[in-house]
Amino acid sequence: MLEPARPDAGSSAVRKPRVRFAPSPTGFLHVGSARTFIFNWLYARHNGGTVVLRIDDTDVERNTQASLNSIFEGLRWLDLGWDEEYQQSERLAIHRRIADLIFDRGLAYRDFTPAHAGDAEKPGGQGTWLFNPGVRDLSRAESDRRAAAGEPFAVRFRVPREAVQQIRFVDRVYGEQAKSTADIEDFALLRSDGMPTYHLASCADDAELQIDHIIRGQDHLSNTFKHILIFEAAGFTLPQFAHLPLLVAPDGTKLSKRRHGPVVSVTTYRDAGFLPEAFVNFLCLLGWSPKDNREKMSRQELIEAFTLEGINRANAVVNFKDAPALDRTSSAQQVSRPGATAVEQRNSSAQQVSAGDASERKVQVPPGTAHILAPEETFDPKAIWLNAEHIRALSIEDLTDRLAPIVREGGFKTERRKMLQITKLIQERIKLLRDVITVADFFFVDHLPPYESAELIPHQGDAAMAQKVLRKAHEVLAQTEFKHDTLDHSLRAAAQELGVKAGQMFQPIRVAVCGRKNAPPLFETLEVLGRDTTVQRIEQAIRKLQ
RNA sequence: GGCGCUAUCGUCUAGGGGUUAGGACGGAAGAUUCUCAAUCUUCAAACCCGGGUUCGAUUCCCGGUAGCGCUACCA
Numbered sequence: 001m002l003e004p005a006r007p008d009a010g011s012s013a014v015r016k017p018r019v020r021f022a023p024s025p026t027g028f029l030h031v032g033s034a035r036t037f038i039f040n041w042l043y044a045r046h047n048g049g050t051v052v053l054r055i056d057d058t059d060v061e062r063n064t065q066a067s068l069n070s071i072f073e074g075l076r077w078l079d080l081g082w083d084e085e086y087q088q089s090e091r092l093a094i095h096r097r098i099a100d101l102i103f104d105r106g107l108a109y110r111d112f113t114p115a116h117a118g119d120a121e122k123p124g125g126q127g128t129w130l131f132n133p134g135v136r137d138l139s140r141a142e143s144d145r146r147a148a149a150g151e152p153f154a155v156r157f158r159v160p161r162e163a164v165q166q167i168r169f170v171d172r173v174y175g176e177q178a179k180s181t182a183d184i185e186d187f188a189l190l191r192s193d194g195m196p197t198y199h200l201a202s203c204a205d206d207a208e209l210q211i212d213h214i215i216r217g218q219d220h221l222s223n224t225f226k227h228i229l230i231f232e233a234a235g236f237t238l239p240q241f242a243h244l245p246l247l248v249a250p251d252g253t254k255l256s257k258r259r260h261g262p263v264v265s266v267t268t269y270r271d272a273g274f275l276p277e278a279f280v281n282f283l284c285l286l287g288w289s290p291k292d293n294r295e296k297m298s299r300q301e302l303i304e305a306f307t308l309e310g311i312n313r314a315n316a317v318v319n320f321k322d323a324p325a326l327d328r329t330s331s332a333q334q335v336s337r338p339g340a341t342a343v344e345q346r347n348s349s350a351q352q353v354s355a356g357d358a359s360e361r362k363v364q365v366p367p368g369t370a371h372i373l374a375p376e377e378t379f380d381p382k383a384i385w386l387n388a389e390h391i392r393a394l395s396i397e398d399l400t401d402r403l404a405p406i407v408r409e410g411g412f413k414t415e416r417r418k419m420l421q422i423t424k425l426i427q428e429r430i431k432l433l434r435d436v437i438t439v440a441d442f443f444f445v446d447h448l449p450p451y452e453s454a455e456l457i458p459h460q461g462d463a464a465m466a467q468k469v470l471r472k473a474h475e476v477l478a479q480t481e482f483k484h485d486t487l488d489h490s491l492r493a494a495a496q497e498l499g500v501k502a503g504q505m506f507q508p509i510r511v512a513v514c515g516r517k518n519a520p521p522l523f524e525t526l527e528v529l530g531r532d533t534t535v536q537r538i539e540q541a542i543r544k545l546q
Numbered sequence: 547g548g549c550g551c552u553a554u555c556g557u558c559u560a561g562g563g564g565u566u567a568g569g570a571c572g573g574a575a576g577a578u579u580c581u582c583a584a585u586c587u588u589c590a591a592a593c594c595c596g597g598g599u600u601c602g603a604u605u606c607c608c609g610g611u612a613g614c615g616c617u618a619c620c621a
Binding site: 022023024026056058059061062111114115130152153154155156174177178179180182183184185187188189190191192193195197198199201202217218219220221222223225243245246248250252253254282285286287288289291292293294295312313314315316317318319380381382383384385386388392426427428429430439459488491492495501502503504505506507509510511514516517518519520521522523 | 548549550551552553556557558559560561568569570571572579580581582583584585613614615616617618619620621
């Protein structure tokens with residue numbers, strides 16, 4: 001996984017930026033991280049630069065393999081790729097060397113006081129550790145003696161106190177930034193176990209990997225002053241900084257797995273049937289604008305249009321609906337549509353209260369929960385819309401290739417020839433790839449799922465009319481050629497013969513063959529279904545009406 | 547608490563000293579079609595508050611408020 005450092009960086013006068021995306025494997029890849037990666041990638045591609053993926057895994061306690069897998073899974077799905085890859089834990093020697101360098105220059109010191117995490121949370125925010133004069137002024141001899149004696153210590157940066165100065169830099173998004181060293185605490189470089197902290201490892205690697213543009217979340221804006229201190233202490237040239245506005249939940253809080261559930265995980269979007277190019281497009285529009293009113297953009301268009309200047313400064317809300325389990329107000333009302341997805345079904349079964357005894361053996365919904373949200377209701381409506389736009393922009397072949405695996409995973413079998421026909425019929429009717437299961441199921445199954453016979457009754461008609469229409473349809477369809485135009489003519493003629501409106505003729509047939517009222521256009525549908533299935537389903541419908 | 551950042555329709559945003567403050571999603575209404583979808587048309591919907599600068603501020607400056615971030619031997 002580890003590759004040797006690049007031999008010759010930045011030697012040419014041409015500015016080919018080197019950017020990096022540095023996730024830490026302490027959770028799944030979430031949408032905010034994904035967007036940071038995308039912006040880095042776009043910036044690099046727009047300028048012919050290099051994208052470095054660096055796994056920031058210096059927090060041994062919290063790293064998990066599952067998280068690492070999830071991150072790669074997410075990144076692979078995004079399908080953008082990267083040019084170089086590193087793992088921070090394999091570069092500890094570099095971090096150590098930089099820490100020693102800073103220490104040897106007298107710009108850092110050993111702190112022998114035990115770790116005291118949590119002080120910052122003291123009531124009133126007091127107890128904030130800015131620096132401890134007694135500790136930082138320990139004589140070098142004393143410090144060396146205690147270290148030699150094996151006493152554990154952390155290494156802290158000696159932030160200038162006596163001559164207070166302003167640290168300044170120009171952020172490519174937020175403009176001029178300044179902070180007094182009086183407001184910067186003596187942050188740690190090395191922990192007492194010898195592991196580097198994020199600040200040290202990040203800066204050491206950024207410098208060593210010759211990263212010249214650091215594009216990251218705005219939560220690092222205040223940290224940048226510390227980083228500049230490190231860069232300067234080690235004698236590194238400063239990279240450019242560009243901070244991105246944060247992605248927040250509808251309630252304004254930072255996105256988190258705990259509070260907001262799977263909607264913040266990239267793989268959730270994949271599993272729900274988003275197209276990676278649509279998802280990327282959506283994320284780009286959160287906090288960035290091409291400024292020309294374009295919304296739907298291809299990957300290439302994004303590369304061409306992307307500039308740091310187009311980035312906004314205010315946080316952006318990802319407008320998803322809260323997970324269903326959280327407090328819903330109105331009274332219990334289960335949504336049970338015929339097309340309920342597996343996710344919904346899992347949710348709804350999870351929400352059923354296990355009844356105590358047989359007397360109250362009815363399905364209940366706990367108070368405060370009501371509406372089970374369908375996938376298309378939980379995601380940001382704009383993401384859904386963009387996805388539908390991208391789906392419609394796909395060729396039939398391409399879309400079929402993406403739909404087929406989902407159909408197969410859904411337990412249906414179909415051959416490509418038929419699938420191509422189906423795709424054509426549903427392309428503008430699905431918003432998520434997964435919708436193929438609920439929208440086109442009747443093409444795949446041998447037996448239609450049950451439906452109410454009342455559905456067969458046409459508008460302004462009755463059961464008798466439904467009967468009459470279906471019998472006539474049965475008669476006509478038994479001998480008509482199953483081609484769009486022929487079906488159109490004969491069925492319309494039949495309607496006229498019966499003295500019913502075309503709609504009253506078509507609707508019972510549609511319900512009979514599709515098992516529901518809303519479906520793709522009738523004649524095309526019949527063509528794909530074929531005579532045998534059609535006739536058989538009409539017979540079933542007629543029996544149903546008796 | 548300290549420090550920093552931010553503030554245009556419900557949401558994403560464009561704009562910018564004088565505009566009918568533009569677009570998109572979502573919502574509503576209508577057209578169209580064999581239902582649905584798609585498409586088209588129309589409508590409702592915003593410059594956080596208070597001062598200043600100015601002939602004129604939504605735009606520039608200051609203050610307030612609110613939100614967010616940092617304030618760990620997390621990243």
